[in-house]
Structure formats: structure tokens, C-alpha cells
Amino acid sequence: xxxxxxxxxxxxxxxxxFLIIGLIGRRYFPVFSGLLGTLxxxxxxxxxxxxxxxxxxxxxxxxxxxQQIIALKYVWLQFSPNIAIDMGILLDPISVMMIVxxxxxxxxxxxYSIGYMHGEPRYATYYAFLSLFTFxxxxxxxxxxxxxxxxxxxxxxxxSFLLIGYYYEKPSAVAASKKAFxxxxxxxxxxxxxxxVLSYYSETLDFQTLxxxxxxxxxxxxGIAGASFLGCSALTxxxxxxxxxxxxxxxxxxxxxxxPDAMEGPTPVSALIHAAxxxxxxxxxxxxxxxxxxxxxxxxxxxxxxxxxxxxMLAAIIACTQTxxxxxxxxxxxxxxxxxxxxxxxxxxxxxxxxGFMASMFHLFTHSIFKALLFLGAGAVIHYVHSNEMKxxxxxxxxxxxxxxxxxxxxxxxAGIPPFAGxxxxxxxxxxxxxxxxxxxxxxxxxxxxxAFYMFRLYFSIFWSKEYKSHNTNHDADxxxxxxxxxxxxxxxxxxxxxxVAGFVPFSHLVTADGLAFETEFHLGFxxxxxxxxVSAIILAWYMYCKESIVxxxxxxxxxxxxxxxxRKFYFDEIYLFITKKIVFNLIGRPAAxxxxxxxxxxxxxxxxxxxxxSESIKSLQSGKLQEYAIYFFAGTLGFVLLFIYLWA
Amino acid sequence: xxEIGLEHILFVSTALFFIGVFGFLTRKNMITMLMAIELILNxxxxxxxxxxxxxxxxxxxxxxxxxxxxxxxxxxxxxxxAIIIHLYRSLKSIDVDDADLMKF
Numbered sequence: 001x002x003x004x005x006x007x008x009x010x011x012x013x014x015x016x017x018f019l020i021i022g023l024i025g026r027r028y029f030p031v032f033s034g035l036l037g038t039l040x041x042x043x044x045x046x047x048x049x050x051x052x053x054x055x056x057x058x059x060x061x062x063x064x065x066x067q068q069i070i071a072l073k074y075v076w077l078q079f080s081p082n083i084a085i086d087m088g089i090l091l092d093p094i095s096v097m098m099i100v101x102x103x104x105x106x107x108x109x110x111x112y113s114i115g116y117m118h119g120e121p122r123y124a125t126y127y128a129f130l131s132l133f134t135f136x137x138x139x140x141x142x143x144x145x146x147x148x149x150x151x152x153x154x155x156x157x158x159x160s161f162l163l164i165g166y167y168y169e170k171p172s173a174v175a176a177s178k179k180a181f182x183x184x185x186x187x188x189x190x191x192x193x194x195x196x197v198l199s200y201y202s203e204t205l206d207f208q209t210l211x212x213x214x215x216x217x218x219x220x221x222x223g224i225a226g227a228s229f230l231g232c233s234a235l236t237x238x239x240x241x242x243x244x245x246x247x248x249x250x251x252x253x254x255x256x257x258x259x260p261d262a263m264e265g266p267t268p269v270s271a272l273i274h275a276a277x278x279x280x281x282x283x284x285x286x287x288x289x290x291x292x293x294x295x296x297x298x299x300x301x302x303x304x305x306x307x308x309x310x311x312x313m314l315a316a317i318i319a320c321t322q323t324x325x326x327x328x329x330x331x332x333x334x335x336x337x338x339x340x341x342x343x344x345x346x347x348x349x350x351x352x353x354x355x356g357f358m359a360s361m362f363h364l365f366t367h368s369i370f371k372a373l374l375f376l377g378a379g380a381v382i383h384y385v386h387s388n389e390m391k392x393x394x395x396x397x398x399x400x401x402x403x404x405x406x407x408x409x410x411x412x413x414x415a416g417i418p419p420f421a422g423x424x425x426x427x428x429x430x431x432x433x434x435x436x437x438x439x440x441x442x443x444x445x446x447x448x449x450x451x452a453f454y455m456f457r458l459y460f461s462i463f464w465s466k467e468y469k470s471h472n473t474n475h476d477a478d479x480x481x482x483x484x485x486x487x488x489x490x491x492x493x494x495x496x497x498x499x500x501v502a503g504f505v506p507f508s509h510l511v512t513a514d515g516l517a518f519e520t521e522f523h524l525g526f527x528x529x530x531x532x533x534x535v536s537a538i539i540l541a542w543y544m545y546c547k548e549s550i551v552x553x554x555x556x557x558x559x560x561x562x563x564x565x566x567x568r569k570f571y572f573d574e575i576y577l578f579i580t581k582k583i584v585f586n587l588i589g590r591p592a593a594x595x596x597x598x599x600x601x602x603x604x605x606x607x608x609x610x611x612x613x614x615s616e617s618i619k620s621l622q623s624g625k626l627q628e629y630a631i632y633f634f635a636g637t638l639g640f641v642l643l644f645i646y647l648w649a
Numbered sequence: 650x651x652e653i654g655l656e657h658i659l660f661v662s663t664a665l666f667f668i669g670v671f672g673f674l675t676r677k678n679m680i681t682m683l684m685a686i687e688l689i690l691n692x693x694x695x696x697x698x699x700x701x702x703x704x705x706x707x708x709x710x711x712x713x714x715x716x717x718x719x720x721x722x723x724x725x726x727x728x729x730x731a732i733i734i735h736l737y738r739s740l741k742s743i744d745v746d747d748a749d750l751m752k753f
Binding site for chain 1: 670673674675745746748749750751752753
């Protein structure tokens with residue numbers, strides 16, 4: 001057997017660099033901590049690429065089927081002979097694909113941040129947190145045990161919290177980090193209950209055993225499918241609850257409210273965590289348990305599909321109205337993750353029916369590339385303009401040519417224009433929907449059109465529209481004339497190149513639900529419709545936003561109520577605030593506080609005061625007079641003697 | 650005439666015991682209280698000797714216990730007198746009611 005020990009280095013290198021930077025580097029060599037983090041991640045990336053090469057082309061395939069390989073396993077907590085929490089590394093197509101994506105995007109973000117975060121006072125801390133995040137994310141995707149994934153799940157939540165709140169002097173950043181943490185933590189409660197349900201019935205925490213026991217006929221499967229609660233089987237409940245955790249991390253409705261606010265963090269962080277890697281953890285989780293989902297009957301997968309398509313459309317509509325460029329991108333992320341979710345939801349398991357699964361993973365792969373590129377490009381723009389608002393931008397194409405070109409590539413990719421990356425993955429998703437659910441297909445095509453529209457609205461508003469006038473008169477003008485530094489441009493160029501070619505990866509041969517390769521056919525007749533919709537959406541965006549015009553304002557006015565509602569994000573924040581502040585606090589919080597203060601505290605205080613008054617009344621017994629004590633002693637002894645003599649017998 | 654029996658001796662030792670207890674509870678002078686304790690101990694000694702003589706004449710356990718008690722009583726007396734001397738130095742009194750500092 002091959003020696004896999006080196007795979008452990010992939011997650012271990014980032015945690016080592018986190019410890020070094022966090023404990024020593026922050027004080028003694030803050031300037032070099034960026035370099036240290038980047039180098040350790042470079043090694044990590046090269047190792048992952050090597051593992052991926054070996055897995056996909058040398059040993060992963062046995063008889064034409066990609067195997068799940070437990071590369072390392074270490075029993076961490078043994079509860080009973082059956083149930084143990086292990087720390088292990090599980091290699092299969094999706095985890096191998098994910099480690100490559102995570103290390104690659106993280107490496108790009110590390111390089112980019114050297115330029116972007118240059119001169120920040122907490123530069124080293126930033127890199128420490130980035131390393132911590134990378135470690136947690138790698139641990140998450142490599143988990144061999146459902147509880148291990150939960151541990152790393154919470155760790156990525158913490159690192160996301162730390163990085164969103166990086167500018168902790170800003171009250172909005174603090175509020176956003178708290179919101180992100182609380183909302184995802186609330187969703188994770190569902191995940192935990194789901195884990196407990198699934199592991200209670202399958203009597204294991206190990207992924208392979210769990211999947212095997214819950215997909216093959218036997219006492220485990222009949223037990224969990226037979227136990228019903230509120231009209232659904234325990235299996236459906238467990239899977240839906242696990243999906244709730246995934247929806248929290250992936251910003252699906254109704255847990256999506258944290259993602260737009262999370263844009264308060266530094267832009268490279270948004271690119272890494274809130275676009276490319278952490279937010280797809282929910283998709284990854286569903287994909288990891290996909291055999292169980294797909295075997296459990298349609299219920300759980302339908303939930304995934306409808307939540308996915310609904311979030312996707314909702315986010316796309318909101319994205320058309322936002323003016324903060326990072327928020328547009330945030331809603332676009334949410335929309336694209338919705339695509340991945342419903343692609344999983346409509347997918348079957350075997351062979352060509354599994355095209356949805358394959359398409360979802362494919363879209364995850366391409367999306368992480370072009371969305372990271374969009375965020376990094378937006379970061380370069382923000383770095384230049386010092387504002388997030390669209391109205392402060394415009395006409396930047398001449399001033400930032402490289403950013404402009406790469407941003408355009410990414411926009412074409414996300415809009416689904418051939419031959420860019422997004423076209424292929426989105427095409428597969430639409431094909432999967434067409435094969436199983438026409439309603440979702442229609443909504444998906446519409447959402448894809450909206451995607452093209454709002455992305456090009458963003459693009460034209462930033463790079464065309466009016467001439468750029470610096471509003472920063474007091475700023476040193478010379479310092480910002482010209483492009484961003486080379487460390488920021490290099491990742492843009494690499495990612496831009498990949499956005500063009502990533503679509504040609506033969507995913508259906510590499511990552512499929514059951515490990516078997518299948519051929520995907522390219523139907524021109526099928527593809528032409530979505531392409532035409534995307535192109536016309538782009539033309540519409542060009543017409544509305546290429547020059548400064550009054551058309552957008554007119555349209556907004558004619559759709560007044562709807563436009564305002566979308567601009568206000570359909571009042572979800574207000575609704576949640578109303579529920580928490582008014583209903584939960586007033587109806588539950590205040591009575592609970594009253595009961596706590598008056599009844600519980602009162603009971604304890606009563607005990608204390610009774611004890612005190614009794615002690616007060618009998619304390620004179622302890623007089624210090626020796627002979628009084630002696631009298632009590634003799635009287636007591638005499639009493640006992642009499643007792644024993646006369647009453648005992 | 651009758652011989653002196655076990656009951657007589659036990660009567661004496663009981664009387665001695667309660668005289669000791671009475672003295673311990675009523676005397677205020679610590680030296681006198683110490684003497685009362687000696688009386689109590691000696692009443693026990695008499696018991697041991699008497700039971701040994703009348704019930705287990707062929708054994709020596711009671712005698713040994715008595716010797717031990719006498720030795721311990723001597724040691725105890727020396728410690729007690731040392732304590733009394735120290736109390737006298739700090740309180741200028743050997744009245745037991747004056748030594749009532751250890752209270753609530």
C-alpha cells in the first residue's frame with residue numbers, strides 16, 4: 001500500500017504557520033509573517049496538487065471506479081466499541097478536488113493580501129487568522145468522520161468570525177461578525193441534532209460505515225426509515241437537519257442574512273471565505289452524504305432543491321438593486337450556491353442520472369475560481385477608489401487595464417458565455433434540471449439571465465459609465481495613479497486565465513456521484529437558449545448602464561414598491577429583528593428574566609436568610625466557657641448511657 | 650465478717666469518678682480542675698485493677714492498662730501545666746472563666 005502520511009502535512013502546514021505567526025511572529029517579525037504564511041501554503045498547495053494527480057491518475061481508480069480511501073485514521077475519542085470520534089483523512093473525488101481548490105484559492109488570497117493589506121497595523125494577525133481558516137477548511141473537507149467534520153465546521157465558523165471582525169474598531173464590522181457567528185451557530189444546532197439522529201440509528205459516526213449502513217437494505221435502514229416523527233421518517237428528518245446546518249454555512253434561505261453583512265471584512269477574506277471556500281461547505285456536506293440523501297426517497301432532496309432555487313432567485317433579484325459592489329457580489333455568491341444546491345437536489349445517483357451531482361461539483365469548482373477573481377478584482381477597485389459604492393466609480397477601464405480585463409473575464413464566466421468556465425458547469429446544471437424538474441429548470445434559466453444582467457450592471461458601472469473623478473482631494477494623488485501592486489495583479493492574472501480554461505476539465509470523468517465515469521454530450525440546441533438569454537441580459541445591462549442615463553431610474557420608479565422591497569433585501573433583516581427583539585425578547589426573555597430574578601434567586605436568598613437567622617439565635621451556645629462545654633459533654637454522655645441501658649434492650 | 654467484694658470497690662471508684670466530675674465542673678481554678686481530672690483517671694484505674702483481680706486473676710492486662718494510664722496521666726499533667734503557665738502569662742490569671750477567648 002502507498003504511504004499517505006504526507007497528506008497530513010497539507011492541513012498541518014497552515015496550523016503550524018498559524019501557531020508560529022500567532023505566538024512569535026506577531027511580535028518579532030510581523031513584516032515577514034505574510035511571506036511565511038504564503039510559503040507554507042505554497043508547499044501545501046503543491047502537495048495537494050500532487051495528491052490530486054496521484055489520486056485521479058494513478059491509484060484512485062480500481063476497475064474504473066474511484067474509490068474512497070482512508071489515508072490516515074487515528075481514534076481520538078472512543079465512546080463505546082461501536083462509536084468513536086476519529087481524526088482521519090478520507091480521500092475521494094470530492095475531497096481531493098476540494099483540497100486543491102482550498103489550497104489554491106487560499107494561496108492566491110495570501111499572495112494578493114501581501115499587497116492589499118500592506119501597512120495594516122495588524123498585518124501579522126491577519127495572516128495568522130488566514131492560516132487558521134485554511135487549516136480548518138482543509139480539516140473539514142478531509143474529514144473521515146461526521147463528528148470530525150462538525151468540529152472543523154465550528155472552527156471555520158470561528159475563523160470566519162475573527163476575520164469578519166478584523167476591523168474591530170468599526171461598530172458595523174463587530175455587528176456583522178456577531179451576526180454571522182450567531183446565525184450560523186443557530187443553524188449548526190440543526191446540524192448537531194441531525195448528526196445525533198443519523199448516528200443514533202446507524203450506530204456509527206464514521207462516514208463510510210454510516211453511508212454503507214443507511215443505503216443498503218438491513219436492520220439499520222429499516223430502523224431509521226421506520227421511525228417516523230410528524231409524518232416524516234427519522235431518516236428524512238436527520239438529513240433535513242444536517243442540511244439546515246449546511247444552509248446556515250452556505251447562506252441559503254432562511255439563514256442567508258449573515259452573508260451580505262460579512263462583507264465588512266477585508267476584501268481578500270470575502271474572496272476566500274465568503275465566496276470560494278467556506279460558504280460552499282454546505283454544498284460539500286450534502287455532497288458528502290449524497291448517497292444517503294439520494295437513497296432516502298425524494299423528500300430530503302426536494303427540500304434541498306427548492307431551498308436552493310428559492311435562495312438563488314431571491315438573491316439574484318436583490319443583487320440587481322444593490323449599490324455596494326461587494327454586496328452585489330455577496331448576493332451573487334448566494335445565488336450561485338443556490339445553483340449548486342438545487343443541482344444536487346435534482347440529481348440521481350447512478351451513472352448519467354448523477355449529472356446533477358457532477359454539475360454541482362463542477363460549478364463549485366469553476367465558481368470558486370471566477371468568484372474569487374471577482375472579489376479580488378473588486379478589492380483592487382476598492383483599494384483604488386477607497387469606496388464600496390458604485391456611484392463613486394465609473395470609467396476605470398483606462399486607469400486599471402489589467403483589473404478591467406480580468407474582471408471582464410470573470411463576468412463572462414459567471415454569466416455563462418462560452419467558452420468561459422461558468423458556461424460549462426451552468427449548462428450541466430440546467431441539463432440536470434431539464435431532465436428531472438421543469439419548474440426548477442424555468443426558474444434556473446431566469447436566474448441565470450438575472451445573473452448575467454446584474455454582473456454586467458456591476459461591470460459597466462465600475463469600468464464604463466461616467467469618467468472617473470477622484471473624490472479624495474486630500475489624499476496623496478500620486479500614490480494611486482496606476483494599477484495595484486504586482487502582488488495583487490499576479491493572482492488576478494492567474495485566476496483570469498483559469499476562468500477561461502477551467503471549463504474544459506473533464507469533470508464527468510473525474511467527479512461523479514458513484515465514482516463511475518460517464519460521457520456528457522453537448523447539445524447545441526439545448527445550450528443556445530440560455531446563451532441567448534444571457535447575451536440579451538448583457539445587452540440590456542449595456543443599454544442601461546454603459547453611459548450615464550436616466551433609464552435605470554425610470555425603471556426603478558415604475559416598479560416602485562417592488563424595487564424598494566428588493567433594495568431593502570425584502571425586509572428579512574427587519575423581520576428577524578422583529579422576531580428576536582420584539583417577540584423572543586419580550587415574550588420569552590423578559591418573563592424568563594423575571595422568573596430567574598424573583599423565583600430562583602428568591603429561593604436561594606430565602607435559604608441563606610433562614611440559615612443566617614438560625615445561626616444567629618444559637619450562636620450563644622459557643623460561649624468559650626470550658627465548663628459549659630464540659631456540662632454538655634457529660635450530659636450528652638449520660639443521656640446516651642441511659643438510652644442504651646433502658647431503651648436499647 | 651464479710652470480705653471486701655467487687656461491689657465495694659466499684660462503689661468507691663464510682664464515687665471517686667463523680668467527685669472528679671463535680672470538681673471539674675465547679676472549680677474555677679485550672680490547677681484544681683487538673684486535680685479533678687486525676688481523680689477521674691484514678692477511678693478508672695481502680696476499676697481496671699478490681700476487674701482484673703476479681704474476674705481474671707490469672708491475667709495481667711488490667712495491670713498493664715493501669716500502668717499505661719498512670720504514665721499518660723503524668724505526661725498529660727505536664728502538658729496541661731505548661732498550657733496553664735502560658736495562659737497565666739498572657740491573662741495574668743488561672744481562672745478558667747477568664748480563658749474564654751475562643752467563641753463566636
